[in-house]
Amino acid sequence: QSVLTQPPSVSGAPGQRVTISCTGSSSNIGAGYDVHWYQQPPGTAPTLLIYGNDNRPSGVPDRFSGSKSGTSASLALTGLQADDEADYYCQSYDSSLSTVVFGGGTKLTVL
């Protein structure tokens, strides 16, 4: 049971928009800690996709965007492409557990 809750799976057709939610609590996202997102294609290591809630590292296309409100955060992908198929993880910090926390991951399927 992850401290940050993500839907197990989402799907969308090429060109469509999908969002992935990340729900936390008052000791992590709600306490003001930043949310970060990682993309992990099958069989590969995670790569940083969004940092500090809504910032993209250089090289990440602007089809990817992040947002945060209250105790939740979201990752949005527009213009879905086949190579967006991957697992996506949110990450933050939890002050009551004193630990870095990850969401359980969301598998994105491009139909």
Next chain:
Amino acid sequence: QLQLQESGPGLVKPSETLSLTCTVSGDSSLSTGSYWGWIRQPPGKGLEWIGTIFSDGRTYYSPSLKSRVTISVDTSKNQISLRLNSVTAADTAVYYCARQRSAAMVYFAYWGQGTLVTVSS
């Protein structure tokens, strides 16, 4: 460009100690004020933070693993090491080392490719 490479035994017996090394190259490697983490991922499951070490040797561990984990740094060799003792099958996972952005910005911008460690007799 910063590169991280994990290495170590792929098979460890139950109750023994798992030992891994992460060798860092490029981009000033283990520079002063840098932060390095270990994260693991059991097969088919999600990511779990193990701990973080600062380049000055200060460490922060996951409370759930703290009693069994030691992370150390050797700046002369540009290496970060992970030791996890008294392992069980539940410790079977891909182990990643990663560079944490800073003390305040707790995210991991660079990752190694990971190494699978299986705990089995």
